[in-house]
Amino acid sequence: MAEGWPKKRRLLGTKIRRIDGPDKSTGRAKYSYDINRPGMLYGAILRCPHAHAKITRLDTAAAKKVPGFKALAIVLPPKDWVVVKADETGKTLELKSVPSKKQADKAEKRTVTVGPGVTILRGNKPVTLADLKADDVVQVEVEQDVIGRELFYAGDEILAVAADTEEHAKDALRAIQIEYQVLEHVVDPAEVLAKPGLRTTPLPNLSPGKEFTKGDPAAGFKAAEAVVEASYGVGVISHQCLETHGLVAEWDADGGLTVWASTQATVATAAALAGRFGVPPGKVKCITHYMGGGFGSKFGPDVQGFLAADLARRTGKAVKIMLDREEEVIAAGNRPSAYGKVKIGGKKDGTITAYVIDCYGTPGYTGGNTVNLNFLPYVYQDAIENFTRLHTVAFTNAGGARAMRAPGHPQNCILTEFAIDDLAAKLEIDPVIIRRKNLPPNNPKANKIEWAGRRNDIYNEQIDIALKLSGWKEKWHPPGKGKSGVIKHGIGMALHTWGGNAAGGTTPNECFVFIAKDGSVTAESSTQDLGTAQRTVTAIVVAEILGLEPTDIIVKIGESTFGFSTGSGGSTTCPTQAPAALLAAQQARNDLFRKVAPKVGADPKDLAIEVGKVVDTKTKKEWSWKEFCAKLGMDEAQGKGEWNLAISNEPGNENISSGQVGGVQTAEVLVDTETGLIRLQHIVAVQDCGLVVNKLACESQVAGGVIMGINYALFEENIIDKTTGRQVNADMEFYKLGGLKDMPKITVHMQDMPERGVIGIGEPPTISTAAAIGNAVFNALGVRVPILPLTPKRVLDALAKGGL
Amino acid sequence: MELPQVGSTRCVHLQSKAMAVYGEGFAADPDFQNDVTDFTCLKTGRALGPDNGPVNFPQCCNTQRQCYEEY
């Protein structure tokens, strides 16, 4: 049985300053965007300006004459060929496809006339005809191969250029002559539903709906004392990572590749680059010491990473490609929209007798569902007897969706919690009654530590805490019936759930701890810190076990060569890396005891750690930490910790890490019914979490999730013009995000349940905020503003319609 | 609740966030099970393959696809 977390905890669960706080707050921390390498070149990407088009002409001659121009690479990956004959005089190259049983064995032949628009690469180095001989395996890029390529959104990548300065790269880009055949486009998902036969995206625009029914909704509606039918929805938003996507790529003399990448997955990024350029993974390194936010959109090099590395191998220089703001918004991922017609029936005792939803949304030109399909009607689905959910995906000519903090859950929450408050209004009861009545039951078969065995109790407890901290009893009033006057007050609530388990498949996450004879301790892991304070988590865990302070630990993370680790997604990093660090530190401690005990005449199993020292529990002798480690002599004490989902699921490990949390949030608002402006007053976020490692950073994660939820409720959305198919607010001016003075007081209440082990909570706190705010505005006005974000226009339009 | 079928013949270049986080155990990722995870092709770095076709589970398990490469 694993030793597990210490019962008496000195550092764990306390408020500890980030060890990289000083470097971040004084601008000394170096992010990928800040990396300047000797002789580094700058890359820029040419993107299609049309929402749907085909390339008809490309002429790069003028661009190659622009001062400072160094190289050009088109987006289509150069194909591997075998040289049949290289004819220098005739300037032709005869090629045949690489024989491989893997491809459906279609042997191809091609003869290329070598000229300015043709690039030949061998072993990731540009070569000329003269260098080639028969049977050489080469990559051949023919620029004109782009002719006829179909482009599916305004921002679709075509090619990239590299130049000595960023300014010259932009000049070269603008000197490229390119022509398009503009094709029909659609950007509004509602239009896709209205035109079933549309085909303007790789797959037919309208994908077949997916339906699931439980019980008998029709019977449920008959049994209901009140039924409400309404439509709700929320538009597409962008991650708006402050540090945009991109990397600096640099090849070394013997064909190895190093990248400084803004990524949430150093190991996956290095592996992807190795695969793409045919380089053994051992010769590719991804460095991400500091990273300016990803929120789910940065899990690999992406096309800009491939282009930077491609331009770097052609020029022999480092190449930096970091997207600019407009590219980041239109091309680097988004959270898909979700619009739904909901019919909900219920009784005065709060029972929801039936819930039927028909919802659709757009993930852009490609992507999957736009709601979390198996989680509707969300938190309450296990308690609701009768429901039907139908979801249709409508592809449009806009950038493709990517995972964004709790994918699908905020949409699910809105489409469920709005309906609950509207039903409560019709039943003339406090919506909390409906929430309590339909909480998921405890699973009698699950053990009491885990979520499944106690989720009903946890939610009830959380609702009690939220009601107290928000002053719900005094403040709630029937919708629209608050005190009179132009400024209306309202309060609303919403619930959420999220996984947060450990991650990793068959290869576990690793953490290494080394203790040197000078007493210095180094902790190494390839994991990355996106702003989640993972660097400090590792330091705290190791310091706790070795009786030191977090600032004593030399934490080296963010390099893909420091062992295996999985990407930071699904709130899995802390529940994976903290246990790995725990086991590594415990192993290093035991290794230290084993190696030094004979030199101090002690038995390893009698030795124990106390703050700053090692004690022999039998002889009561003690040594200072430095004094004890000095005995290592030529030795080094080592520990390796491994953790992943499979290990965490082994019986007895639920005290080390587990998953699935709930969460309840309330929002209090003032709405100016004359101008439509909403001013947030107070948000309460009650969040269960397993063993808290760093209370300070844990509360930051919850408050940060709430603030992202506030932007989702009030300020941000991608606005795309139907005629041009171009986004009109791909910026930070009209893509509005709240500032400090737009924020209410945020009360974070952590429910510390150490017995559940470490659980990730990066994503859950952002799920229910927008729904709670929408319900608060409904409580204030007595009129539902159905579509988010709740702009002044939408509030005034709803009031005008609502006849208030 | 039908799970997206985890074909054994997926193309070696098919990548998704679920694989970056859960590795070979990607079928355990709730986002994968709810088909809200995004896919990219490791040959192009984009959500379209070398043949400019869509990148997702069914399309990238089709052994007849011109750019398909067995695992």
Added chain:
Amino acid sequence: MKNFTYYQPTSLHGVLKVLDEAGGKAEILAGGTDLLDRMKEYVAQPEKVISLVGFSGPFKEISAIAGHPPTVTIGAGVKLVNIAESELLRPYPALTTAAAQIAGPQIRNMGTLGGSLCQRNRCWYFRDEHVQCLLKGGRRCFAHDGENQYHAIFTQGHPCVIVHPSTLAPPLMVLGATCEIRSHKGQRQIPIEQLFQAPVKDGQREHTLAPNELLVSVTVAPKIPPGAIFRNASYEVKQKETSDWPIVQASVAYYTEAKRHVAQGVRIALGHVAPTPLLSPGAAKVLEGQEVNEKTASAAAEAAVEGARPLSQNAYKVQQLKVAVRRAILLASGAKPYWEG
């Protein structure tokens, strides 16, 4: 942005000479918060950029606030922060509060009076290089039936439905301001209302300066009979409490004489609702000679939106403008703001 020749003249003469010789191919660089945005979007590609930064040096007439109330002259090079904090302009809260609420501290430390009045519109079609709208030689305005939630509700029949983005223009209009304009060949003075025009085609701007002309200063001189109390205020509706563009703005000025609070010499101006800042004589007439209270303020507000023709997505701005006019009038009168309950 495209490269250019940069001039940093240290005399007004030097500026006007380069401006004159550039034949419309030059841009004036004051705070840069408008020009650099446009150049980065390649919507502006000047061959010459003439900087006024050399002017923070000895040339007072363009970077100073002088005179004594009611007549105060503000140099076009004066920063927004200095307008907001100016002692001399203390009697004109309509202007100083408007300046103090523009964007955030950084913009107010960089942006100038001249930059605010002469900036180009912020329409997101105009500022997208790939959209050929009317003002860039195209044949249509994309906002008219497109995304126009922040566009004009008084289009006055103009095909281009931008709003003028200057938050200082409406207060200056109600304060009876005049502009001093110079060129290499001479100078002229015009009431500030004549500084603005509704552009409809390429080459036209939101202001009426010729390519070789420079706005040098603005003089505020409201007509206040001796002994009268001068009252003025501005009110803006902004979605965010941090850096954000106003959706609508109203400025009001009037004076009162005897004990009774009867408004005289009423001037009301409307911002961010039309291709130019708009004086509203209709609204002013309704308030003229009336005692100022919620009823008369509401009547003036109704008159102010008379003739508004909202587009497909901005009817809500009519309601907001009514509220802005009423609240500006009540603010000027010193009444307790009912909306801060």
Added chain:
Amino acid sequence: MNNSSGDRRDGVSRRGFLTGTGAVAAAAAGIQAELKQATAQPQVDDTNPMGPAPVLLQLTVNGKLLTTQVEPRVTLLDALRNYLDVTGCKRVCDRATCGACTVMVNGRTVYACTMLALEARGTDIRTAEALVRGGKLDPVPTAFVDCDAQQCGFCTPGFVVSIRAALDRNPNATPEELEAAVSGNICRCGTYEQMRHAIVQLCKKGG
């Protein structure tokens, strides 16, 4: 590990710092001469054309005189980051909106992305890197670290400089004033709640 670029573009080494106050005085005198000459009758051409080819650029950054060559179109932000390897100010929106590029020019906060580098000659430029002297942190970053007012940290230098400038102008600034001082800065990770705690601490202990 990350050393800044050596010789590049027209042979002017970015490492060619002209250290010492002597150089600063010389540069400032040059600027003064330019201005004094302006008041004289303008017979001579005083329009000072520069570019479009790259011109010598000398900037005083955090008390050090840095030299490079830039085309006139290069902004102060790009000159600092891409030419002078000063990366304590970040490029996020590049359109005078988000505040991540905030630096102090002669004590006033500006968006470095929306100021030409040539316009910053002869001024005192301060970035967040100026807020630590020999390992000792200025009270503003200290409060940010104490209250965890930074998560990813990419926006933090901009916020720290904005608050430092506000406290320099009014050491007894109220929390209300300091919150207004950052109304031109945006954070995406959501550090505002912790930033409020940092601001309260600063107002109590004095910046």
